[in-house]
Amino acid sequence: MNKIxxxxxxxxxSIAIPQAFAETPTIEEMWRTIQVQQAEIxxxxxxxxxxxxxxxxxxxxxxxxxxxxxxxxxxxxxxYGELHYNNLESDNSTxxxxxxxxxxxxxxAGHQFSDKVRFFSELEIEHSIAGGGKGIGQNDSxxxxxxxxxxxxxxxxxxxxxxxxxxxxxxxxxxNETHEPNTFYGTERNNVExxxxxxxxxxxGAAMSGELRQGLSYDMAxxxxxxxxxxxxxxxxxxxxxxxxxxxxxxxxxxxxxTAIPGLELAATxxxxxxVRQDEGAxxxxxxxxxxxxxxxxxxxxxxxxxxxxAFDKAINATKxxxxxxxxLYLEPSYRINDKIGVFARYSQWDNTAGSATDxxxxxxxxxxxxxxxxxxxxxxxxxxxHAAGGTGPDGINIGVGYSY
Amino acid sequence: MLFAxxxxxxxxxxxxxxxxxxxxxxxxxxxxQSRADFIGEVFPNQPPQSKVLWITPELRQQxxxxxxxxxxxxxxxxxxxxxxxxxxxxxxxxxxxxxxxxVVENHKVALVKILAYRESRGGEVRxxxxxxxxxxxxxxxxxxxxQSVDGITGATLSVWAVNKVVNLALYYHSLVISQTxx
Numbered sequence: 001m002n003k004i005x006x007x008x009x010x011x012x013x014s015i016a017i018p019q020a021f022a023e024t025p026t027i028e029e030m031w032r033t034i035q036v037q038q039a040e041i042x043x044x045x046x047x048x049x050x051x052x053x054x055x056x057x058x059x060x061x062x063x064x065x066x067x068x069x070x071x072x073x074x075x076x077x078x079x080y081g082e083l084h085y086n087n088l089e090s091d092n093s094t095x096x097x098x099x100x101x102x103x104x105x106x107x108x109a110g111h112q113f114s115d116k117v118r119f120f121s122e123l124e125i126e127h128s129i130a131g132g133g134k135g136i137g138q139n140d141s142x143x144x145x146x147x148x149x150x151x152x153x154x155x156x157x158x159x160x161x162x163x164x165x166x167x168x169x170x171x172x173x174x175x176n177e178t179h180e181p182n183t184f185y186g187t188e189r190n191n192v193e194x195x196x197x198x199x200x201x202x203x204x205g206a207a208m209s210g211e212l213r214q215g216l217s218y219d220m221a222x223x224x225x226x227x228x229x230x231x232x233x234x235x236x237x238x239x240x241x242x243x244x245x246x247x248x249x250x251x252x253x254x255x256x257x258x259t260a261i262p263g264l265e266l267a268a269t270x271x272x273x274x275x276v277r278q279d280e281g282a283x284x285x286x287x288x289x290x291x292x293x294x295x296x297x298x299x300x301x302x303x304x305x306x307x308x309x310x311a312f313d314k315a316i317n318a319t320k321x322x323x324x325x326x327x328x329l330y331l332e333p334s335y336r337i338n339d340k341i342g343v344f345a346r347y348s349q350w351d352n353t354a355g356s357a358t359d360x361x362x363x364x365x366x367x368x369x370x371x372x373x374x375x376x377x378x379x380x381x382x383x384x385x386x387h388a389a390g391g392t393g394p395d396g397i398n399i400g401v402g403y404s405y
Numbered sequence: 406m407l408f409a410x411x412x413x414x415x416x417x418x419x420x421x422x423x424x425x426x427x428x429x430x431x432x433x434x435x436x437x438q439s440r441a442d443f444i445g446e447v448f449p450n451q452p453p454q455s456k457v458l459w460i461t462p463e464l465r466q467q468x469x470x471x472x473x474x475x476x477x478x479x480x481x482x483x484x485x486x487x488x489x490x491x492x493x494x495x496x497x498x499x500x501x502x503x504x505x506x507x508v509v510e511n512h513k514v515a516l517v518k519i520l521a522y523r524e525s526r527g528g529e530v531r532x533x534x535x536x537x538x539x540x541x542x543x544x545x546x547x548x549x550x551x552q553s554v555d556g557i558t559g560a561t562l563s564v565w566a567v568n569k570v571v572n573l574a575l576y577y578h579s580l581v582i583s584q585t586x587x
Contacts, residue, residue: 059479059480062479076500078499078500110500112500112501115523118525120525154525156434159434159435160434162434162525174558177559178558178559178561183561211528214532215529215532259529259557259558260532260534261534262529262532262534262535262538262554262555262556262557263555263556263557264555265557265558265559295558297555297556297558298555299553299555300553375473375565
């Protein structure tokens with residue numbers, strides 16, 4: 001064993017000794033070695049950069065796929081809806097309502113043709129089922145209607161100038177353009193905007209909007225107008241809803257809106273139509289609508305107040321005495337207790353024959369609560385007390401659930 | 406009919422005359438400031454290299470709570486010097502993404518700017534009077550904004566979008582600062 005061990009040691013040493021005693025490399029040899037190593041380092045660096053580049057490209061590609069849903073899609077969908085329960089009885093107990101109604105089911109569809117050209121539409125089913133052509137409470141099994149409320153092309157003429165053509169909501173009032181149920185208090189929309197303006201109001205035509213300066217914007221539109229046929233005196237009855245609508249006389253609407261201060265909106269709208277009879281009847285009846293409102297939010301407190309007035313030619317009094325002046329106003333303070341709960345009160349008064357000497361004004365007081373299950377889902381409960389001529393004003397409770405997306 | 410035609414011509418004439426008048430004012434839509442310019446404004450002396458915050462499952466879960474929808478992507482880019490971070494984030498208002506720049510310093514909002522606004526309505530969120538309301542805000546114990554802002558009537562969705570992005574920026578800031586502290 002010792003011989004073998006000795007032989008191995010000798011053998012190993014015979015290999016190791018020449019290395020241990022090898023000559024120190026010259027500077028030139030070291031320089032060459034460094035250069036070779038440097039070349040390898042450079043090559044590795046390039047490979048590393050290349051790998052990082054590929055990794056970056058891979059991450060970018062994955063992100064571009066995974067972030068697709070938050071990028072501006074070419075076609076967008078949305079909608080809102082509201083289900084109402086009304087339990088009302090008139091002051092004189094001659095009429096009552098105890099009804100549940102899927103009041104509105106609305107679907108939005110929009111399409112972005114380019115950065116500057118887009119399309120937007122709103123299709124609505126009112127009262128759940130359409131086809132009967134009558135109305136709620138008239139023994140109609142199909143009391144609703146299907147309506148196209150918006151369908152327009154909008155394009156940016158300049159950075160602060162937008163033009164619109166098609167069927168669109170008129171720039172008037174607070175809820176006419178923004179009426180998703182989670183954005184307002186009360187199960188039913190307020191009666192002043194409904195009976196005087198009359199919301200929801202859409203027409204066909206062309207419009208422009210933009211900013212005059214920061215916080216001051218304008219809208220102006222030329223569009224189809226009301227058609228208040230012989231026998232009709234209320235603007236609400238004159239809405240043609242752009243269904244083979246008479247277009248003998250167009251209407252013109254202009255609005256100025258001030259929003260420079262956070263939480264504050266001040267706006268005024270003026271509309272003129274030269275003949276709401278649309279060239280029918282003995283004399284033309286022109287109509288001018290003036291509307292102004294304030295929407296003010298300060299912390300948890302909000303106040304909405306609106307005044308609207310129509311001035312028609314006195315010739316309309318032949319149809320209904322006092323209809324030459326129709327006006328209304330409401331005042332709605334509210335308080336948001338927290339993210340989920342808000343309470344409101346609303347005082348409204350309106351009169352579709354305010355030009356007459358007799359008192360024909362209707363007033364209503366509402367008190368209620370909104371509960372937001374989610375910012376886009378709301379439950380509503382309110383009490384209404386209405387005073388109308390002859391004690392016909394309905395009093396009672398309204399309950400609703402609404403959503404938008 | 407002739408009267409209607411006349412009215413239409415008057416309307417078009419008014420449009421033509423008013424267009425030059427209103428086209429000279431500040432724009433309501435478009436790109437107001439590039440990303441590079443924003444970072445240059447926030448860090449005037451040699452902007453720091455951008456860093457990356459990788460999205461962990463925990464981060465993704467919290468971000469989803471703040472946004473109300475899933476957070477997409479794998480990482481978030483930001484710039485940082487000491488206790489100051491700058492974030493450029495996007496969130497859809499109603500239909501189109503709003504690009505926002507948020508600067509957080511010592512866990513408080515120092516600056517909010519709308520860099521690009523593309524929605525048809527609600528452009529008031531870009532006003533300094535509106536965005537200044539966020540300055541000084543921080544996170545509460547639930548990692549949500551500890552104050553509220555006065556909104557804009559008819560522009561609720563744009564207001565929500567800014568709220569969410571400011572909330573996210575504060576949350577991201579807290580993460581990158583705590584990562585460094587550890």
